[in-house]
């Protein structure tokens with residue numbers, strides 16, 4: 001039984017950030033930000049890329065110190081010098097990139113570092129079981145983390161935070177990796193916990209979700225709070241315009257640009273992984289035609305990453321072929337080539353993990369423009385790098401893709417996540433590719449930047465670009481793709497027509513709940 005809760009308006013504030021200012025060299029990340037979160041509410045924080053959301057949350061979680069301003073938790077002003085201070089104040093954070101160890105069990109992940117609370121014996125087990133029950137985590141505590149799906153891992157992360165006593169939980173873009181059914185389940189859990197008195201701060205770029213789950217929303221623009229709203233009373237479009245400060249372009253109507261000419265042909269691709277008896281890729285065959293976006297849907301961990309990395313030559317296929325077909329029909333076998341040679345053959349690549357494969361974080365933006373293009377114009381001529389050319393082209397990308405940065409000499413690490421992504425997309429579309437492999441191309445970017453990136457991809461497609469799109473964002477898959485294939489346990493199992501399929505139907509096919517074959 002849950003007790004009746006008072007109206008949100010009558011609840012006491014549990015977090016009050018007042019006049020928070022945080023400066024980095026050349027940038028004011030937060031400027032006089034105010035945020036009040038009431039007990040038991042889900043409070044969304046929205047804002048475009050680089051608006052200052054992560055910085056604000058890092059301040060609230062003790063990972064960064066503000067230059068000015070105060071933090072009040074449960075009526076007491078606090079100094080949060082590190083995450084331990086934040087945890088002591090009852091604040092927990094569920095990061096977008098889970099902070100869990102794959103080679104440890106669920107129990108070890110939760111208990112490690114928190115032994116002083118309930119020990120590691122019976123009391124600890126009981127507490128873990130209780131929290132698992134509360135958050136809907138059904139996995140056995142002795143399961144290794146690497147054997148869990150994404151949704152369960154996220155729950156482990158939530159349990160871990162609660163175990164440490166958090167009553168206020170920051171969720172940083174928690175739905176980016178989930179299918180619709182999992183999002184629904186997460187929201188159920190959040191609502192349940194809300195009724196038990198927990199408070200959530202929810203960072204998201206998905207405005208429909210904000211409207212579905214949040215009781216209030218604070219919008220941050222260019223480092224400062226522009227206002228709060230009742231998300232149930234405004235439309236996603238209004239919310240988006242509050243974030244961006246101007247009207248968004250209307251989505252254009254779809255017109256097919258698909259031709260009959262294959263650009264890439266994948267046949268019988270197979271990838272065996274040492275230590276696993278199941279192939280990561282099992283007889284994968286498909287082609288993408290000029291002017292076509294082929295979307296691959298799948299729950300993370302079903303072979304999409306391996307597929308992309310095998311096509312890019314970062315992993316060596318144990319069977320099958322990868323061939324590019326040029327405009328005259330000449331076939332070129334890439335199967336044995338390295339990554340650079342494949343890129344030079346005309347493949348643009350937006351990597352799933354931009355910080356690992358897409359960018360050199362310590363290097364300036366202009367040097368990142370060269371990455372992967374070190375043999376080609378405009379950033380190289382002959383054997384030599386053309387630094388002036390690289391700088392000029394970086395300036396162009398920064399302007400065209402609206403990369404918010406104090407300049408092209410700052411290291412990539414100084415950009416917000418969304419702005420890093422815009423830089424990568426800009427670079428990969430600059431080399432005039434014949435094929436673009438786009439892995440989660442708009443992950444972490446705001447609605448304005450998403451519209452811009454979609455538009456750039458559509459334009460390139462209209463000019464004959466073939467695109468292989470991998471995305472966890474089903475609206476993106478449905479909106480951009482001409483054809484959708486579903487990947488499950490390393491195989492392409494079914495096909496869906498983006499003109500008719502719903503995200504729910506796609507979600508069922510992805511989790512294996514639907515029959516193989518046509519999804520819709």
Ligand SMILES: Nc1ncnc2c1ncn2[C@@H]1O[C@H](COP(=O)(O)OP(=O)(O)OP(=O)(O)O)[C@@H](O)[C@H]1O
Pocket residue numbers: 024025027028029047048049050051052053054055056404405413414415416417418419444445446
């Ligand atoms: N460690 C840092 N050094 C220098 N500048 C930084 C640093 N961290 C953030 N910034 C800058 O502060 C500003 C706010 O960044 P922040 O990451 O808080 O934005 P965000 O709203 O979380 O964006 P996104 O939605 O893209 O993740 C950006 O201009 C960013 O470049």
